[in-house]
Amino acid sequence: MEKLLSDEEALVVLQKIMNIFPDAKGELKWDSVFHLLCAVMMSAQTTDKMVNKVTPNFNQKFPDSKSLKNASLSEIESTIKVIGLYRTKAKHLKETATILTDRFNGVVPREKQTLITLPGVGEKTANVVLAEAFQIPAIAVDTHVSRISKLFKIVPAKATPHQIEKRLEEILPQEQWIHAHHALIAFGRYKLPARKKGIDPYSLLS
Incomplete structure (x- = not known):
């Protein structure tokens, strides 16, 4: 033992x-809580450096949850294609953006139990958002x-x-x-x- x-x-x-x-x-680059959430979702099983290469173009194309919700899956996939598991991540990003737009008026929740109900958001992702965006321990x-x-x-x-x-x-x-x-x-x-x-x-x- x-x-x-x-x-x-x-x-x-x-x-x-x-x-x-x-x-x-944290080494992920972000300019809004929504983009932080997206960046952390993208960072699973890839490096922060790789995500940081993708996010400037991603953030410009999809400035908020509504624009990401309305984007086609193929457009999201092509934007994040260089990172691992991009197809699954694109699907989760679109689903999460849809929920944020429809249920939360585009605002990222500050509660862990709510965050982990979003597609592609587990405890790790929720905790990063809480700590980085809201300074919640x-x-x-x-x-x-x-x-x-x-x-x-x-x-x-x-x-x-x-x-x-x-x-x-x-x-x-x-x-x-x-x-x-x-x-x-x-x-x-x-x-x-x-x-x-x-x-x-x-x-x-x-």
């Missing part, structure tokens, strides 16, 4: 990671957050994203949730990328 860090030990690790990246922040568990949390034995090797989110929320003060999320991503992206095998993660904390 794997030995996990205690709450106190895990907090020390997380504080060190936050200290390494005191200014960590949330921890979005992406591949970096998951991998680093498991490497340091903060969570079990088979923990689900939801379990990781809840564990990190238990350990950290609420006012640190957003920073911790960004710092864990930065640590995973720049200090310990997945391609670096066999490195003691603790050697990177000093």
